[in-house]
Structures are given as C-alpha cells and as structure tokens.
C-alpha cells in the first residue's frame with residue numbers, strides 16, 4: 229500500500245469514528261474558528277467531526293471500490309511543477325472569461341445535491357457562500373429547493389445543472405424556468421443514465437430522511453434513453469450556453485463540438501458513477517488535444533490545492549470545479565464555511581502562480597509542468 233493509499237484509509241477510519249450521531253451539522257464553527265482552517269484537506273478533517281456518519285458517507289463516498297475516487301486525488305500528486313525564477317509576479321491577473329462572463333478567478337462550484345444533509349443552511353447557504361466569494365455556483369437540479377429560490381439567494385452568477393428527464397416537456401419547462409430565474413448557462417450532466425454502485429453510501433440506507441426534489445417530476449429522474457439527439461433538441465430552444473458535463477472520452481468531446489455545444493466539462497461525477505475510469509486530470513489532455521481550443525473546457529474531480537488548478541489550466545482547462553470541498557465548508561460553518569473554502573483555494577492558486585513565476589492565466593501552459 230502506498231503512503232497515499234494508507235493516508236486515505238486512515239482518513240476513512242478516522243471518519244468512521246466521528247462522534248456526531250445526529251443528521252445535521254451539530255458543531256458548526258464560529259467565524260474565528262473558521263479563520264483557523266488552513267487548507268481544504270484541513271476543512272475535510274473538521275467536517276468529518278461535524279457531519280453525521282450517514283451524511284458523510286453520502287457526500288464523501290464514490291462508486292464501488294472507490295478506485296477512481298483515489299485516482300482523482302492521486303493523479304494530481306504525481307504531476308510535478310517546473311517553476312521559473314526572477315519573474316515579476318507582484319501583479320497577478322487571475323481573471324478568465326467564459327461565455328462572455330468574466331470570473332475573477334477560475335474556480336466554480338460544481339453542482340451537488342444533498343446539501344441539506346450537511347448543514348441546515350443547505351442550498352441557500354451554498355448560494356450565499358459562493359456569492360460572498362464571487363464564484364459561479366452551478367445549481368444542481370437535485371437541489372432540495374426550486375431553482376428559483378436558490379437563484380434568489382445568490383449574489384454572484386449562477387448556472388443550472390440539468391438531468392434530461394423522462395418527460396421532455398417537463399424538462400423544457402424546467403430549462404425555461406432556470407433561464408427566466410437568471411441562470412446564465414446550462415450544464416447538462418450526460419454521464420448518468422443511472423447512478424453508480426455507491427456502496428459506501430448504501431451501507432447507511434434508510435438513515436437519512438427522504439428529501440424533497442422539487443426540480444424533478446418524479447424520484448425516478450434519470451433517463452437511460454437520452455442520446456445526442458436530445459442535446460440537439462435542447463439546443464433548439466435553450467437561450468443560454470449549453471455545456472456537457474461528464475465527458476472524458478476525446479471522441480465524445482469531438483462529437484460535442486460538432487453538435488455545437490458551448491463548452492465541455494471533463495468530469496467523472498466525482499468518481500460516484502463508474503469505478504475504474506481514469507482520473508479526470510489524466511483524461512483532460514486527451515480531450516484538450518482533440519478539442520483544439522474550439523470551445524472552453526472545464527474540469528472537476530480531486531481539486532484540493534491551488535497547485536492542482538495550475539496543473540489543470542496547464543493541461544487545457546479554462547476553469548475548474550470543486551464539489552466535496554465546499555460541502556465540507558458548508559458542514560463546518562454554513563455559508564461562511566463555503567466562502568472560506570473558496571478564499572483559501574483562491575489564495576493557494578495565487579501563491580502557486582507566484583511561486584511558479586506565472587503572473588497571468590495565459591502564462592500557465594505546459595511549460596509549467598516538469599517533463600515526464
């Protein structure tokens with residue numbers, strides 16, 4: 229067992245000792261305590277003590293043997309950086325533009341359901357926390373609230389994540405509601421004809437209450453009949469940019485470009501669907517080589533450090549998404565915890581830019597990676 233494997237196993241053991249037995253966050257930290265959190269891994273440790281074991285398994289678990297879950301993290305650790313010295317890094321420019329929208333820094337909140345299991349602030353806390361950090365939130369269609377209510381709590385740009393549901397008219401209506409509410413891009417998750425075998429989560433089956441899913445027509449919301457034709461259909465009426473989330477094969481990326489979508493999100497659903505697929509950071513360069521800059525690429529899965537963002541950008545991403553880390557922030561400190569997680573990651577990214585001698589986003593290219 230590698231040192232990394234051992235530390236992950238240790239973390240799981242530690243978490244199974246979590247003392248909380250209630251369903252929601254019981255030991256939310258005060259502002260002063262939040263200030264002491266040093267890093268995203270530190271937040272994960274703190275969150276483990278604040279979140280019930282059942283909710284922890286739900287948010288932390290992956291599919292089956294969780295091999296891809298480990299790979300998503302490990303793959304970043306194997307990529308080495310190549311810093312340049314004596315570069316003026318006194319002024320950093322971390323801005324990126326996506327679909328005409330300017331982001332102050334290239335970190336988004338990937339869509340996650342189940343936020344209400346982590347903290348009573350739930351979906352609204354995430355929206356407020358993201359807004360305070362000036363980061364784009366992708367509202368999940370499996371949120372426990374109607375998309376309109378979440379948008380109302382947001383103070384920064386929001387996008388909407390869509391599962392194309394069995395009832396296409398319901399789906400069309402949902403898209404139009406999200407547009408009318410002010411969502412500025414549609415992120416269609418295309419990797420989920422079914423949920424994966426989430427064994428860790430299922431061990432706690434029945435221990436979390438049923439929650440409302442008001443953006444779905446029924447509990448049986450995943451439709452295995454969805455194909456590229458549905459993407460054409462969606463684009464025939466969507467007024468906002470359409471991105472496809474969950475692509476890891478370059479051939480699919482090529483079809484997506486030809487289908488006219490506005491962007492691709494390289495994602496393996498946080499390793500929650502199909503186990504033993506590659507880490508997203510290993511898929512990214514292949515996708516990027518095929519897309520050839522025709523449309524922007526985003527990536528998520530395993531981003532925990534500012535240096536991970538430098539690596540993702542060097543390998544072809546315009547921006548990155550995080551999932552579990554902001555849920556850890558939510559569990560530890562509600563909306564303020566979400567903000568703090570984003571601030572820490574942003575600060576680490578800036579530090580990584582300084583220390584690699586790359587003061588602008590454009591200067592982050594393959595040359596920042598040590599040759600393999």
Ligand SMILES: Cc1cc2nc3c(=O)[nH]c(=O)nc-3n(C[C@H](O)[C@H](O)[C@H](O)COP(=O)(O)O)c2cc1C
Nearest residue numbers: 287338339340341368417497498529530550551552
């Ligand atoms: C608890 C949880 C719920 C999620 N729910 C959704 C969802 O509703 N829709 C979706 O497209 N992705 C969902 N995801 C996947 C995330 O959008 C994202 O791809 C993943 O969390 C990124 O990996 P990371 O957690 O290592 O940052 C979920 C992930 C987690 C951990």
